[in-house]
Amino acid sequence: MELSEKTDIESLRDTILCGDALEILCSLPSESLQMCVTSPPYYGLRDYGVSGQIGSELSPHEYISRLTVVFREVRRILKKDGTLWLNIGDSYAGSGKGAWDKPIAERKKNKQIYHFYTTDSTSAIPKVWDGIKQKDMIGIPWMLAFALRSDGWYLRSDIIWEKPNCLPEPVKDRPTKSYEHLFLFAKSCRYYYDQMAIMEEVADSTVRRYKSGVSDTNKYASFSKTQKLFRGRTHSEMSLMRNKRDVWRISTNQQKIEGHFAVFPEKLVEPCILAGSGEGSIILDPFIGSGTTGVVAKRLNRHFIGIDLNPQYCEMARSRITETEE
Numbered sequence: 101m102e103l104s105e106k107t108d109i110e111s112l113r114d115t116i117l118c119g120d121a122l123e124i125l126c127s128l129p130s131e132s133l134q135m136c137v138t139s140p141p142y143y144g145l146r147d148y149g150v151s152g153q154i155g156s157e158l159s160p161h162e163y164i165s166r167l168t169v170v171f172r173e174v175r176r177i178l179k180k181d182g183t184l185w186l187n188i189g190d191s192y193a194g195s196g197k198g199a200w201d202k203p204i205a206e207r208k209k210n211k212q213i214y215h216f217y218t219t220d221s222t223s224a225i226p227k228v229w230d231g232i233k234q235k236d237m238i239g240i241p242w243m244l245a246f247a248l249r250s251d252g253w254y255l256r257s258d259i260i261w262e263k264p265n266c267l268p269e270p271v272k273d274r275p276t277k278s279y280e281h282l283f284l285f286a287k288s289c290r291y292y293y294d295q296m297a298i299m300e301e302v303a304d305s306t307v308r309r310y311k312s313g314v315s316d317t318n319k320y321a322s323f324s325k326t327q328k329l330f331r332g333r334t335h336s337e338m339s340l341m342r343n344k345r346d347v348w349r350i351s352t353n354q355q356k357i358e359g360h361f362a363v364f365p366e367k368l369v370e371p372c373i374l375a376g377s378g379e380g381s382i383i384l385d386p387f388i389g390s391g392t393t394g395v396v397a398k399r400l401n402r403h404f405i406g407i408d409l410n411p412q413y414c415e416m417a418r419s420r421i422t423e424t425e426e
């Protein structure tokens with residue numbers, strides 16, 4: 101399909117567009133979508149098997165600049181009250197993993213070839229940069245958050261995705277990393293955020309406190325008397341709810357999605373979509389990979405537009421979304 105700024109966004113509902121995120125985003129109309137939830141490639145970690153992929157730039161600064169331009173387009177496309185929910189993890193300088201391994205030309209034949217941003221087979225990501233030593237945690241999430249804030253986004257929350265089943269790491273000189281960031285950004289200072297849709301239950305200790313102090317005058321008891329329904333909950337139930345906290349404990353996927361190794365859990369995406377959009381909205385994911393955002397959007401009676409550079413992932417996302425709809 102030929103895309104242009106004049107393309108009617110509704111005609112792209114529930115489609116996966118295959119190509120470079122920036123190129124495709126540039127051709128989508130301004131102020132047309134409510135929210136974006138996404139997980140871009142992390143710096144220097146994975147090979148998604150396509151030239152032009154993000155994540156293999158020769159310095160963290162180049163990587164951050166590239167993502168800043170991508171998310172500038174996302175901001176243009178979002179409605180004035182739109183939000184961006186951005187999942188991102190950190191990297192260690194010179195870790196020897198992924199793109200820090202040898203340049204393509206020096207690798208053993210059986211080793212995975214890392215598709216660099218450049219096509220130069222002698223290039224490899226350096227192990228140090230000005231001010232960053234080998235073994236340093238680079239601080240990618242905050243570098244990106246500050247870059248996006250300077251670029252005009254409102255940085256509203258740093259949600260910690262705690263992984264109770266994180267992978268063990270072969271390290272003996274620091275604790276094992278068991279979390280990633282999920283930043284909430286807004287296009288404007290006032291924005292769509294359905295607090296009620298993602299309320300959580302109060303702690304058990306609070307319930308006990310309420311119940312032990314029950315009297316005719318206290319809040320808990322008076323709410324139980326009215327029993328008015330609020331979004332399917334009685335007022336007494338509502339008094340046992342609280343605003344969602346910013347540490348989310350969610351296991352990484354137990355079942356691997358065949359053929360994609362960096363899939364985020366549906367449970368991570370769910371609260372973002374519930375709080376960031378109403379039913380019928382179209383959710384954007386410019387790095388949709390195996391299609392998780394599309395699967396959750398459809399289950400929650402929303403629509404999606406997904407983008408990925410790797411044609412195999414695009415196909416995978418299409419069939420995964422169709423299968424879960426059946």
Ligand SMILES: C[S@@+](CC[C@H](N)C(=O)[O-])C[C@H]1O[C@@H](n2cnc3c(N)ncnc32)[C@H](O)[C@@H]1O
Nearest residue numbers: 120121148153154363364387389390392408409
């Ligand atoms: C971390 S994965 C996203 C996984 C996804 N959240 C899921 O649940 O499957 C990042 C994705 O970005 C894609 N990608 C890398 N560079 C890209 C680019 N320049 N434009 C669009 N997609 C790109 C990769 O192919 C990969 O599928």
